[in-house]
Amino acid sequence: MASGPKTPLAWAVHLSVVVFVLLWTLPTAGLLVSSFRDKDQIAVSGWWTALSSASQNLVARAPAGDGEEMVDGRFVLSGNVLDGAAGNVSAFGFSSRGPAAFEPGAVADLRGGATLTVAEDGSYTLSGPESFKDKRGQRIFYTAEVSPRFTLENYGNVLTAAGIGRSFLNSMTVAVPATVIPILIAAFAAYALAWMPFPGRSLLIAAVVGLLVVPLQMALIPLLTIYNNVGQTFGIDPKSYVGIWLVHTGFGLPLAIYLLRNYMAGLPREVMESARVDGATDFQIFTKIVLPLSFPALASFAIFQFLWTWNDLLVALVFLGPTDDKLVLTGRLVNLLGSRGGDWEILAASAFVSIAVPLLVFFAMQKYLVRGLLAGSVKGG
Incomplete structure (x- = not known):
């Protein structure tokens, strides 16, 4: 059936979307152009004049x-x-x-x-x-x-700076486990909260929702103190990767459980009941039915968590310290800018070096993002 003419409200909505997209895109486009410009021209003219004398x-x-x-x-x-x-x-x-x-x-x-x-x-x-x-x-x-x-020298200066390669590996060492661990834990918890009735389930769901509003900065120092005390008791290096993995896991779990629980609760009940009639256990239902069907939600959370952990600087400095052997990529780029603060071309190139991996992850998995976020938002189990 053909749709009728768009109302003024529909046109206003579409125009607003275009405006917001431009507001978000233009600064990024300007940063990209500046990252390839000659340093002398960056100092005297804006990026929008890059193609003119x-x-x-x-x-x-x-x-x-x-x-x-x-x-x-x-x-x-x-x-x-x-x-x-x-x-x-x-x-x-x-x-x-x-x-x-x-x-x-x-x-x-x-x-x-x-x-x-x-x-x-x-x-x-x-x-x-x-x-x-x-x-x-x-x-x-x-x-x-x-x-x-235009020149590639800006990227050459950033990519050949001392310690960049090591910091890139450090960021990967932090981001990958800090993304995988909360997904594994949250998937089990979400299935239990969605399909396994037990006393206090509603209270646990309410607690998870409440933890979504706890700011990281408020709990960072108490967590560091507890971790250091536990580390001294069991002989764990206080500046090891274990600490930062635990912190990112703890603060990523509420969103992961909430997102996955809503998605799993919207899965067809008939599929679960048929599997139970055939003698499948909860673990078999979870691994063979729920997990494959929940891939969009898993991918949605993976995008959020990876972007957060990759771009993080505060938690990395607190739990890993500023030493060269543990310094993440964001910290290395900050140090590079600290010694070359007037070099705007270094700032622009550094920004795109730091977002290259998150962009690849986002574009590889973005088709699952909206589906995973919206699924289960209307109907819940």
Whole structure:
């Protein structure tokens, strides 16, 4: 049956969705573009100008006498301030107080009878009665219309930084077990709460829902204290991966149990009853019927949990510490930015290095996400 014309409300809803998608997508697109831009262009123009020429105030330094020649009794140095890059010089100067004092082709008089000329294509000529070898290189200030420049150097600097590979493995060591362990535990608990009647089941479900609102930051220090005390008693290294696995498991279980329980409660009751009539035990029903049917819900929680554990920094610093052998990828990138805080190209490239794996996980499993979240939201057992 053909649908009728859309109402104004439907158009408003669709328009709102488009606006929200753009609001979420544009910053990410800008970050991606910036991660490939030249560092000098990032400092002077926004990412939306990446495909157009930009006017930049730059400075170059003529080499101190290297390659000078004798022409008509004067020492001459020549070169190009653009250093091979495409662009046009619109003004130049020899002092920071007048960086655009001269037009291209004009002759600027320097100290000691020296002169400086910069052409529109960026080529310069520095001439003087004395050799430039015993002097500091002459600074040349210039304003240029520079063509867009893109480079992979930003990613090269991030990926070749000391310890990046080790930190990547540390993040995988944290994220994979911290995703698998709560799924295994929550699947058993969800099946029991959905299909196994026992006294106090409703109270347990209410407790699980209540634990969803407990903030991690409030319980982090008490958990660390308890874990350290237990570790001293049983001789467990307080900075081992076991501690962070337990913390991520504990805080991931309420959402996992709630999500899986709602999904499993919506499975057809007739299938369960037929299996019991055929003599199947609860464990057989769980492993052979419930788990295969619950894969969308399992995948939905796996996406959430992996994204959380992979991007985590606070819990990793508290339970693993800042040492190089245990530092996760987010901590390594923070340290890299700490020593190079003004390098925006490093920030942009680091952001995409850190989200590369979560993006792969999300796009590989996103088809199960909505199905797993919505299933069981209307009907519950």
